[in-house]
Amino acid sequence: MKLIILGLDALNHNILEACKEDMPTLHKHLKEDMQGLLKTTLPNYTGSTWTSFQTGNNVGNHGIANFLKYDKHFNLQLLTGEDLKARTFYEIAHENNLKCFIMNLPYTYPPKIKGDIICSWLHVYEKIEDLFHPKSLSERYPSLKNYKNRANRSRSVIKYLNSAEEVLESQIDVVKEVLAAKEHDLSFFVIPILDMIQHKAFSDLIDKKINKKTVVCKRICQKLDLLIKWIDENKDEDAGVLIVSDHGFKVYEGKFFVNSWLKNQGYLKTAKDGIQLKEVVNRRQKKRGNIDISKLVVFIKKRPKMFKLLENFYDLFIRYCPFDVIKQPGFDIEKTKAYCRSTFESIIFFNEKITSKEKVKLKKELLNALNKVEGIEAHDCDEFYCGKYRKELGEIVIIPERFEIDSTIGDTDFLYVKRDMHSLNGIFMAYGKGIKKRCEVKDANIYDVVPTILHILGIPTPKDMDGKVLNIFDNESELVKQPIQFSETDRTEEEKELLRESIRDIKI
Ligand SMILES: [Zn+2]
The missing domain is CATH 3.40.720.10 (Alkaline Phosphatase, subunit A)
Incomplete structure (x- = not known):
């Protein structure tokens, strides 16, 4: 067919x-x-x-949670x-x-x-x-x-x-x-x-x-x-x-600035010569240097009307500006305990240097605090992501319920401007020979x-x-009579059961 x-x-x-x-x-x-x-x-x-x-795999089994990949120094490259x-x-x-x-x-x-x-x-x-x-x-x-x-x-x-x-x-x-x-x-x-x-x-x-x-x-x-x-x-x-x-x-009520929240709670520290979290790989020729508009961005992102007015000019500015734009303060990797690398990830990572004992405590503390924040939901990545690439997927993942997640480091936690943005519910439609009507x-x-x-x-x-064959076939069709076939794999039964459990547990 x-x-x-x-x-x-x-x-x-x-x-x-x-x-x-x-x-x-x-x-x-x-x-x-x-x-x-x-x-x-x-x-x-x-x-x-x-x-x-x-x-056909869960994020934990393909490991791609962004458009970008980061090296140890937070330099960016597009994934291929x-x-x-x-x-x-x-x-x-x-x-x-x-x-x-x-x-x-x-x-x-x-x-x-x-x-x-x-x-x-x-x-x-x-x-x-x-x-x-x-x-x-x-x-x-x-x-x-x-x-x-x-x-x-x-x-x-x-x-x-x-x-x-x-x-x-x-x-x-x-x-x-x-x-x-x-x-x-x-x-x-x-x-x-x-x-x-x-x-x-x-x-x-x-x-x-x-x-x-x-x-x-x-x-x-x-x-x-x-x-x-x-x-x-x-x-x-x-x-x-x-x-x-x-x-x-869907329409979100606004933005939740996860890094600003981490900063306000004392988990993230900024520094003048700190690490810049970038979200865009410059596809074009090298620019002439840097221009720092971080103070302006923080100022605008506190003011809903101004934000709405200027949002459409932002792409234009970035494109024609002859300099690389620094839109937020850098963070101090030594003194920071937890940070989110990118708006496109909404995952919190921990400082690599903290001990495993401290990590358990920090995770519990952050999950508790984040789940008290309105309009978002935080989950332990150990439960959320399962598979070969689990270790690359950070510590806490945030689900945007009423607020979109934004990684800008500013000083307010929220921006209340209605936003049209991606939701978690896509659509599946099918028709043709053998498919139920x-x-x-x-x-x-x-x-x-x-x-x-x-x-x-x-x-x-x-x-x-990770996926299963969807039950979409007509009872009379050859496709429903045809047994679901599997080819061999190198994943162990134990790994598969763990994965099945983690998928069942996620209610989003
Ligand atoms: Zn889109």
Whole structure:
């Protein structure tokens, strides 16, 4: 059976309900086919979410909790496919002689299979053609000559959205051309447009406001929906379609500054020549030096109105500023007991020099105190993350409930400005031959998608994968009669049981 998988970044039930007139095809599938919430990873950003998706593993078993990796001195580097050690679904499909097309999936560079791949926007490249693998891909699919993967951030919100619309249009052309050729057994496309628009207008769309922003966003939703309609009309009759998102969206009441909180509680100390926590790797040429705007950032992040006003100019400033921007005070690694490296991780690490006895005490103390803070929830990483990479995943993980987690070191703990940001609930939808209709899939997790894909394709699931095959098949279908097969693994029974327990315990 051929399989088409659409990774509609950030698609969620709320936006689909609010914009159902603009997305009638998707809404029809929601009502008439198999669907449900798809619980994502924590952190709920691209690095970990799409990695769990493509490996069928929990964060503890792939170790990727960020876009970035840090060396001992907190210098940053972007992660690449080489850092992704666990095997991906398309490698397994390729080994089983299935022809794959993979578009825009993070960490596909350097390529792990012969083709066909369009590497993702996360990869550092000079020309767009550098993303195509094999290089001859654009000869077979001429629409790639106009392929775009990034919207222009350095303009106004409307200009940004218009540029995002152009990205979508170019990707729609590629998807159609690839699917029309019917050359692949497994076609997978990540389309990021819904993430782009929800960052700018999620609450306006949910509140059904009509303004310049929502007019563009609704037009974008209509274009995306027409693509789904086209796929339905042009796919082979027995082809299956899966639609998945890596996270959802929600409105947060504001930001919780975890490092400011640690500083105010005495666990984190700043210093003039302290370590700078950076969150962005400079992809372009080296800049002329540093400019310190940390005092200004701290000042702004205490003032909701000013923050809201200046937020949109921040990207523009960072891009055109000829200097590397220092946006927060450095921290004193010797005197600091606990710190969070990045907004994209929301994990607290401890100073390496503290003894294991002190560590136990500190963890208990911090968990108690953090769980008294409103609108967030703190968990012990020993219980939350289990697997080969447990040790790299810090000590305490914070779940953003009502407040988004921000790692800026300032002097106030909270900023009360409503924020449209990623939530933990993505979506899973499936339809096609053998898949149940009008049914809700329960307890689906992002790492369950790969075992489900492999089952549909008739390929055994590696036993060491954390995910399970989702119960989405029609009782009469061959897929339900076909036993779930496993291939061998090197994980011990004891490790597996520990993992099962830890997954059961997490209630998010
Ligand atoms: Zn996003």
